[in-house]
Amino acid sequence: MATAEHKRHALRAGLAADRPMVIVGAHDALSAHLITRAGFDGVWVSGFGVSTMTYAMPDLNLVTMTEALDAARRIDAATPLPVVADCDNGFGGLNNVVRTVQDYERGGIAGICIEDNLFPKRNSLLGSDIRRELLPVSEQARRIAAGKAGQVTDDFVVIARVEALIAGHGVDEAIVRANAYADAGADAVLIHSRDKTLGEIEAFLAAWEGDVPLVVVPTLFPTFTPEELYGKGIQLVILANQPMRAAVKAMEDTLALLAEHRVASAVDPHIASVGHVFDLVGTREMIQREAAYGEDG
Numbered sequence: 001m002a003t004a005e006h007k008r009h010a011l012r013a014g015l016a017a018d019r020p021m022v023i024v025g026a027h028d029a030l031s032a033h034l035i036t037r038a039g040f041d042g043v044w045v046s047g048f049g050v051s052t053m054t055y056a057m058p059d060l061n062l063v064t065m066t067e068a069l070d071a072a073r074r075i076d077a078a079t080p081l082p083v084v085a086d087c088d089n090g091f092g093g094l095n096n097v098v099r100t101v102q103d104y105e106r107g108g109i110a111g112i113c114i115e116d117n118l119f120p121k122r123n124s125l126l127g128s129d130i131r132r133e134l135l136p137v138s139e140q141a142r143r144i145a146a147g148k149a150g151q152v153t154d155d156f157v158v159i160a161r162v163e164a165l166i167a168g169h170g171v172d173e174a175i176v177r178a179n180a181y182a183d184a185g186a187d188a189v190l191i192h193s194r195d196k197t198l199g200e201i202e203a204f205l206a207a208w209e210g211d212v213p214l215v216v217v218p219t220l221f222p223t224f225t226p227e228e229l230y231g232k233g234i235q236l237v238i239l240a241n242q243p244m245r246a247a248v249k250a251m252e253d254t255l256a257l258l259a260e261h262r263v264a265s266a267v268d269p270h271i272a273s274v275g276h277v278f279d280l281v282g283t284r285e286m287i288q289r290e291a292a293y294g295e296d297g
């Protein structure tokens, strides 16, 4: 079993490595387990994924800190990999950010990400027709500083996420914010963008003189490989929502077949076998463990 300390070291090592670190979005414990088996470097707890898959609700700050931490803990327990938890805008004001840092750190999570969207946030992938407001840069910087001051271990990671490009404020504003959050003690900066050409992020990188690692979520510029992004100056790549979207499509396709044919055999060739599901979670091993400790009574 990987300890919280071990996972934090792994995250720190990934953020300092001479290759890109690639982490994938989980929405529940089993998706974290599958991400681990597929050989990635870590697991992202996607707020979009948890709100969609656990609550069937939009990603609009409706999931509370308690609910998000519960999801992160379940995901963390299912993987030996470092977990980075999406904490939206920190679930409130400055003291909520401090409490978020402390509760996630105490909960054994390797790192968290906090964005500068005003409450209630709007998912960043929603189009430019959606009105967005950001916190003033000074307010977000003091929240980051307070959060970092509140952590106990040296290695817990706080990623500050800049939404200036998403909100249409341009590269200069994004640079001001990234510098302010790095100066406030953020361990890394996530620069988010919806620009499919990568032009915005490239302009950001050309102007960036900071020395904390940079992070991107390439959902809307999906053809750039982690190695290409690393070559441009990106250290951590978050493939944030592909497992969730795969699950949605698989369930929709299966249910459409079931609705059409109304018999279970119509979908059997297309779905995981019951035996595979038992194997995935170590069912037989656990039964054998009971036997290994002798008969009860």
Ligand code: SPV
Binding pocket: 025, 045, 046, 047, 048, 049, 059, 086, 123, 124, 125, 217, 219, 240, 241
């Ligand atoms: C998430 O996965 O919840 C994220 C990434 O925050 S994004 O959906 O691109 O905002």
Ligand code: MG
Binding pocket: 046, 047, 048, 059, 086, 088
């Ligand atoms: Mg999110």
